[in-house]
Amino acid sequence: MKRTLVNLEDDIADRIKIYQRNNNFSSVSKTINHLVNIALEKEDVSKDLKKIIDNGNLQISKTSYIINLLEQMYSDFNLDELTDPKKSVALRKFKNQLYRSFDD
Numbered sequence: 001m002k003r004t005l006v007n008l009e010d011d012i013a014d015r016i017k018i019y020q021r022n023n024n025f026s027s028v029s030k031t032i033n034h035l036v037n038i039a040l041e042k043e044d045v046s047k048d049l050k051k052i053i054d055n056g057n058l059q060i061s062k063t064s065y066i067i068n069l070l071e072q073m074y075s076d077f078n079l080d081e082l083t084d085p086k087k088s089v090a091l092r093k094f095k096n097q098l099y100r101s102f103d104d
Contacts, residue, residue, distance in 0.1 A: 006032070 008016070020031040 016028060016031055016035070019025075019035065020028060023031070023034075025031040025034065
């Protein structure tokens with residue numbers, strides 16, 4: 001273990017002593033090591049959480065964009081009547097072309 005000199009403000013030193021007593025640590029050094037370890041782990045978790053939130057926001061943005069595109073397509077195609085997709089000539093033609101492109 002490496003020895004390090006740390007100057008603590010009085011109120012922080014008091015809080016560390018209280019934490020030491022409440023959690024049955026044998027020394028202030030072990031208490032400070034424990035608290036620093038907790039702080040570093042929370043920092044890592046905080047960074048991971050930020051990445052997850054950013055990724056979620058990106059997914060929400062993409063989903064919103066896709067919904068807007070679908071609404072625009074619906075509007076442009078003037079699809080007022082719902083039809084059976086299995087009977088759609090245009091859809092069958094599209095699928096046939098798609099399947100042929102996979103066979104090539």
